[in-house]
Amino acid sequence: MTDANTQEKHESRQALAFGFASPIVGLTLSLIIGMAVNDLFHTVDVWMGVLIVALIGASLVIGAHFSALAQLHSPSAKGAANAAAVLNLVVVSIWAYVTLAISISGGIMAVMALQDWGVNGDHMQLRAMNSDDFTNHLLPAVCMHLTLLIVTYLFVVLRSKGRKL
């Protein structure tokens, strides 16, 4: 019985540690990757932006999962486990609105790039979408939007394993 309690406390502490660390590690890792790519290649490709968004989203989903596990084992409603859950909730809220704004503006800019103003810039034309328009402008925006929706779904579901009501 004592061993089981000790094991449960250890698992609870571990879950709490992951719940706190996951969003912070995710944000830091994505920042470092972005900075390193910029320093090495002097440009940050749009797909690198998609990767960064996905990385942060994945870290938040993991954080939600472990903070919910920590809340499950926590003896009280307030405390460190609740703080970890709130941290993940706040970060995912900010991330979600930023990703939504980027995906909407990216998508609109991808479509508006089809508007061609001619040689003299006085005559508007509509050109066909080529592979560069699709793969480097529209598809990254759509992928960011889909990442947002998937992470939101998983976040809400996984954080619901927490304290009983």
Add this chain to the structure above:
Amino acid sequence: MSEVKTSGGRLNLGLVFPLAGILLAYAILLMSTYFDIVVNVQQQNALGPNFGNAQYLHPYTYFMLLAVAILIVSSLVGRRIAGKKRAAEPTLRINRNVYAFTTITMMSSLIAAVVYALAIFFTNQFSPNNDPVLRLLQLYVPILLVAALLVFGILRAFVVKPKGDSK
């Protein structure tokens, strides 16, 4: 322990409906941008040098209204489903969290509707336009429709509750 019960492997429709609404609204937003460019090019080809001062009905006016309507309706449907599940099993944390999420999407959709109404007003109210039918279609009808949508959304979401939903 009842609180660890998961969704049983099926998708949670209370979450799926608002998220699907957001995806559909996004697709409509991109389509409206594209069709607006198509109409602009057609009008330019038709009007030639008079294009700069021309006033015509832009497709985005009603496409955006459709997107806002889809956001509101999908959030309402998700909220109804989440409300019924919460009423059936109130001790499950997921039911409460999904209901709270649908409340957030509902309020965001209503805010988007208000922003749309303001954008339509400021874009069209002060533009020079002598055609009363065009002014009706560009300004009055969209504002009336979005106001009706707002009232419908607020009443269905926060006033007319399904049976068993006490909050």
